[in-house]
Amino acid sequence: MRQVHRNREPTVLSLSSQGAVRFIMFLLAVYVAITASSFLFMWKLVRQRIRQLPLRKIPGPPPLSFLKGHLPQIFGREDGWEFHTGILEKFGTVVRLCGWGGDPLLYVSDPKAIHNIIVKDQYIYEETSDFIASNLLNFGPGLLGTLGEHHRQQRKLLNPIFSINHMRYMIPIFQTVCSQLRDQLVEKVKNGPKEVEVVHWMTATALELVGQAGLGYSFECVNETSGNEFASTVKNLVPTLFPLKVYRVFLPWIVAYVPRPVRAFAARHVPWKAVRSVVSMVDTLHKMSMKIVSEKRMALLKGDEAVLHQIGEGRDILSVLLKANMSASEEDRLSEEELLGQMNTLLFAAMDTTSSALSRIICKLAEHQDVQDKLRDEIVKALEGSNTLDYDTVHNLPYLDAVCRETLRVNPPVSFVARTTRKDVVLPLGTPIAATDGSKMSEIPIAENTGIIISIIGVNRSIAIWGADAAEWKPERWLSPLPQSVADAHVPGVYSNTMTFLGGGRACIGFKFSQLEMKVVLATLLPVLRFHLTDTKIHWKLSSIVYPSVGTSKKPTMPLEISLVSEKSGL
Structure with missing residues (x-):
C-alpha cells in the first residue's frame, strides 16, 4: 500500500506542474496577443495619420478641444449656425476640421467635389458607420440603415411608389x-386673432398625411384634444437625439461587441x-409600426373588398409596398424586419422634415406680409370659388412654387450630412x-476612413452660384x-439646383411627396387665414432636422398670431 502511495505523489506533482505550465503559456499567449494587437493598432493609427498628412495643408480653424475637436461646434444647437456660416465665409468651399482625437474632417461645399462624393464615386464615400448603426438601432434596416447592394435593392422596390x-x-x-x-x-380664431402654437399643428398634420397617404392609417391627431402620444414622440425624437451625435461614433463598436440583451438592459x-x-x-415607434403593418396585411389577405374599406383604399404607400413585396422575386423581397424598418423610416423622415419646412415657410410668410398677400391672391384666383385644387393646378402656381423653392434653398430642414471614405481616393475640386503653404490645390488625396461633411447650406447660399444676395430670402428670384x-x-442635387434633398443613390426618395404636402397645406390655409409674428422671438435651433423654439427651451415650438383673412390683426 505504501508503494502505491509513493507512486501516486509524482503523478499529482506532474499534473500540477503541467497545469502551471499551461496557465503560464496561456498568460504568455494573451500577453503576446495584446502586445501584437497594440502594435498593430498603433501602426494602423500612425499609418492613417501619415496618409492624412496632405489634409494638413488645407486651411481651417483651430479646434477648441483636443479630445472632441470641432464636434461640439459642428453640432452646437445654440451657436452652431455662427460656426457653420463663419467657416464658409472665412475658409471657402473646402475646410479642414477635427473630429475625435484630432482626426481630420473635410467640410465641403464645392459642387464638383460633392458630385464625386454623392454620384460618381458614391460607393467610396458612404454613410458613416455611426449613422448606419444609429438608424439600425432607432428605426431598423430601412433606407436610412442600409448600405450598398442592400440599399439598392430596397430602393428599387420603393422607387415606383414615389x-x-x-x-x-394622393391629392x-x-x-x-x-x-x-x-x-x-x-375654430380657434373665429372670435378674433389669437396666438397659436403652429409647430404642434404642422407636426400633427404631417403625421396624419403620412399616416393616411403613406400607411393607409389615421392617427386622428388633427384636433385640439387628441394629445397623440405618437405625434409627440416623433416630434421630440430629433431634438433628443441631436446632442448625442457627438458620442455616436462609439455606436459601431457597441453594436459589434456588446450582446443585444446587454445593450437593451444598459440603455434602459x-x-x-x-x-x-x-x-x-x-x-x-416600433410598436405602432408593428400594429399598422399587421392590420394592413390582414386586410390584404381578406381581399379587395376589405382593402377598399380602409383609409387610402389600397393606394397608400404601405399597401402598394406590401403588394409589390408579395410579387417580388425572392432576392428582391423585403423581410419582415426590413418592412418595419421602411415603416419607421417613412414615419420619421416624412413627418419631421416636412413639418420643419412647413413651419419655416409659414414663419417667413408671417415675417413678409407682402409676400403672404401676393401668394394668397394667386391661390384664391386659381380656386375660382372652389375649395380644392387638382394636382396639376397646385404644381403650376408659380408664386407658390417660388415661395417653397426659396425657403427650401435658404433654409433647408437639413443643413449638412456626413460621409466617410471606404478606401483611399482623390477628390477633384471645381x-x-x-x-x-501657399500652393494651389485642385484635387485632394484622401485616406480611407476620413470623415467628410457636405454643407447643404454652403451650396444653397453660395454667392459664387446664386449671386451677392444668395443668403437673402427672395421668392421673386424664381419668377425670372x-x-x-x-x-x-x-x-448634383435632385431639386432645383440645390442640395436640399441631396442627390445620387441616397437622395431623398420622398421629396415629391413632401413638395405636394407643403403646397396643399398652404393652398388650403392661406385663403382663409392670416399669419403674423408675435412679440415672442423665435429661434431656429441647429439639429439633424432644424426646428423652431423660444427662449432657452429645447422643445420645438413656434407661437404665431393667426386671424381670419376677413379680420384685421391686432393681438
Whole structure:
C-alpha cells in the first residue's frame, strides 16, 4: 500500500506542474496577443495619420478641444449656425476640421467635389458607420440603415411608389386632412386673432398625411384634444437625439461587441436621461409600426373588398409596398424586419422634415406680409370659388412654387450630412483652394476612413452660384431666369439646383411627396387665414432636422398670431 502511495505523489506533482505550465503559456499567449494587437493598432493609427498628412495643408480653424475637436461646434444647437456660416465665409468651399482625437474632417461645399462624393464615386464615400448603426438601432434596416447592394435593392422596390403618377392619387387624401387642419384653426380664431402654437399643428398634420397617404392609417391627431402620444414622440425624437451625435461614433463598436440583451438592459437603466428617453421613443415607434403593418396585411389577405374599406383604399404607400413585396422575386423581397424598418423610416423622415419646412415657410410668410398677400391672391384666383385644387393646378402656381423653392434653398430642414471614405481616393475640386503653404490645390488625396461633411447650406447660399444676395430670402428670384452661374455650377442635387434633398443613390426618395404636402397645406390655409409674428422671438435651433423654439427651451415650438383673412390683426 505504501508503494502505491509513493507512486501516486509524482503523478499529482506532474499534473500540477503541467497545469502551471499551461496557465503560464496561456498568460504568455494573451500577453503576446495584446502586445501584437497594440502594435498593430498603433501602426494602423500612425499609418492613417501619415496618409492624412496632405489634409494638413488645407486651411481651417483651430479646434477648441483636443479630445472632441470641432464636434461640439459642428453640432452646437445654440451657436452652431455662427460656426457653420463663419467657416464658409472665412475658409471657402473646402475646410479642414477635427473630429475625435484630432482626426481630420473635410467640410465641403464645392459642387464638383460633392458630385464625386454623392454620384460618381458614391460607393467610396458612404454613410458613416455611426449613422448606419444609429438608424439600425432607432428605426431598423430601412433606407436610412442600409448600405450598398442592400440599399439598392430596397430602393428599387420603393422607387415606383414615389412616382408622380402615384402622387396624383394622393391629392384627395391631402385635401381631406388639410381641410381638417383649416377647420380646426378657423375654430380657434373665429372670435378674433389669437396666438397659436403652429409647430404642434404642422407636426400633427404631417403625421396624419403620412399616416393616411403613406400607411393607409389615421392617427386622428388633427384636433385640439387628441394629445397623440405618437405625434409627440416623433416630434421630440430629433431634438433628443441631436446632442448625442457627438458620442455616436462609439455606436459601431457597441453594436459589434456588446450582446443585444446587454445593450437593451444598459440603455434602459443607464443614468443618462436622453438615452433612456430615446429608447422609450423608439419602443413607441416600433410598436405602432408593428400594429399598422399587421392590420394592413390582414386586410390584404381578406381581399379587395376589405382593402377598399380602409383609409387610402389600397393606394397608400404601405399597401402598394406590401403588394409589390408579395410579387417580388425572392432576392428582391423585403423581410419582415426590413418592412418595419421602411415603416419607421417613412414615419420619421416624412413627418419631421416636412413639418420643419412647413413651419419655416409659414414663419417667413408671417415675417413678409407682402409676400403672404401676393401668394394668397394667386391661390384664391386659381380656386375660382372652389375649395380644392387638382394636382396639376397646385404644381403650376408659380408664386407658390417660388415661395417653397426659396425657403427650401435658404433654409433647408437639413443643413449638412456626413460621409466617410471606404478606401483611399482623390477628390477633384471645381474651384482650386489656396493651401496653407501657399500652393494651389485642385484635387485632394484622401485616406480611407476620413470623415467628410457636405454643407447643404454652403451650396444653397453660395454667392459664387446664386449671386451677392444668395443668403437673402427672395421668392421673386424664381419668377425670372436664374443667373448663368447656377447652371454652370452643376449642383448634383435632385431639386432645383440645390442640395436640399441631396442627390445620387441616397437622395431623398420622398421629396415629391413632401413638395405636394407643403403646397396643399398652404393652398388650403392661406385663403382663409392670416399669419403674423408675435412679440415672442423665435429661434431656429441647429439639429439633424432644424426646428423652431423660444427662449432657452429645447422643445420645438413656434407661437404665431393667426386671424381670419376677413379680420384685421391686432393681438
